[in-house]
Amino acid sequence: MRRVVVTGFGVVSSLGVGREAFLEGLREGRSGIGPIQLIPTEGLATNFAAEARDFRGEEHFSRSDIALFDRVTQMALYAAAEAMAQSGLELGEAQQLRAATVIGTSMGGQHTQDDNYRLVYGEGKTRVHPFIVPRLMANAPASQISIKYGLKGPAWSVSTACASSNHAIGQAFHLIRSGGADMAATGGAESGLTYGVLKAWEGLRVMARDACRPFSRNRSGMVQGEGAAVLILEELEAAKARGAEILAEILGFGMTSDASDIVQPSLDGAARAIRAALADARLSPEAIQHVNAHGTATQANDRTECAALRAALGPAAEALSVTSTKSMHGHCIGGAGALEAAATIMALRDGIIAPTINYEEPDPDCDLDIVTNVAREAKISAALSNSFAFGGLNAVLALRRWEGV
C-alpha cells in the first residue's frame, strides 16, 4: 500500500509569523491570547482573542494581490510558501498534474464580508469593490495556493466548522494513499476575528471570561483565534526518491458524524472516530502514546473528549499524554486541526510535547495524563490529533514518528 509522509509545513498564528515562531511559542508554553488590537472592540463583550498580531499582509503581498486576497487567504498563502520551501519541492509539468490542494476553512473571507456588509448596510454605500466575491469565497485559499504553485490535480475546500482542517488533511492523505494524487498542499486557515463573527460567538455564550483553560476545573469556555497551517504531503517513495527530509508519516484517518445534536458533542461519535482512525492506521490502542486533544476548554467538550478517549482506547488511555494547544494559540476554528497537526509533528519529531497552559485545578472528569503548564520531553512513536466540530462532525488523524523506514 502507498504510504504518505509530511515533508514540509508552514504556520501563521498568534504565537508569531512562521513555523519557528509557532514551535518556539509552544515549547515555551507562551500564550498568544491577548487584548484584541486589529479591530475596534467597542460594543463587544469579549475584548481578548488569539490574533495573529504580527501578521501584516502588506509586508508580504503587493497592493494588487491584496485587492484579491482576504486576510484568511494571505495567511494560507504565507503558510503554503513556508511549507513548500521546507519541502524543497519543485514540481515539473507532469508532477503538477498529480498535485492536490485541500484546504479547510469554516467561514472563508470574513474580513471582506464584514467590511462590505458594514459599507452597504451600515454606511449606505451603493456599490462595493468588484472583487468581493473572489475575495470572500470559501475556496479562495485553496484556489490561490493552487494558482501560486501550479497544483493542477484535485483541489477543493472543506468546511466542517472546527474539524475543517482535519477533514482536509485526512482527505488529502486518503487521496494520495489511494493513488488519486502524488502530493498535496493541505491544511486550513481561519481569520474570523471580526466584529460580526465575535458577536455571533458571544450569542452562543461559550466564550471564556479570562483565559483558555482546557481540562482545568475552573475553565470558563473557549477563546477565539486566527491562523493558518499548510502541510506538504507526499507519497513515501516519491519523497525518498528525491531525497526529501521526512518529518512524520500520516498513518490513518477516521471520520464520523454524531447524527444527534447540532452543538452538544457526543461521546459515541467521538469514540467511533478515534477507533476509525486506529483501524485505518492498523494500530492498536497501546501503540498510541500521545493525543493532541480538541480541548476547547468548554465543559461539554473536555469531559466528553476524555470519556471518548477512555471508551475508544480502554486501559491504554491511562498511559497517554494529552494536551490542548488551544490554550496558547486559541481556537482557530477551520484552521485548528492544521495548527494542531503541526504541534503533533513537533511531539513526534522533536520529542517535545507542548503544554496545556493556564491549567489550575484538576477536574475529576478529565483525569487523564494532561501535560500541564510546561512542555514535557518524551519519545513518542505514534499520536492522534482530534477535531470534533459543531454539527457533530468528528475527524481524527493518526501520525507516526519517522524512523527512517
Added chain:
Amino acid sequence: MTETADPVFTEVRRIIAQQAMMEPERITLDSTPDGLGLDSLALVEIVFAIEESFDISVPYNANDPNASDFDISTVGAAAQAVRRLLAEKGS
C-alpha cells in the same frame, strides 16, 4: 484647453495608470486596454474606481463589454463616456 489637459481625462488616466502599473504620462488618448496589458478583472476595477471618483454609475457589463453603453475601447473614449455621464447626471 487641449483634451489631454482636461481634468476628466487626467483623472481617468490616473486610474488606468494605477491598474496598468505605469506612469500616467505614458498613457495617451489612443491607448487601448489590450495595449496596456489590462485584463477583464482590471477593467472591472477601473470602472469601479471611475464610479467612486466621479460619483457616477457606469453602465458596464463584463459579460459583453462591447455591448455595454460605456465605450472603454481607448482611454480617450472612456474619458468621453465619463464626460457624457457627468453631463447626464448634471441635467
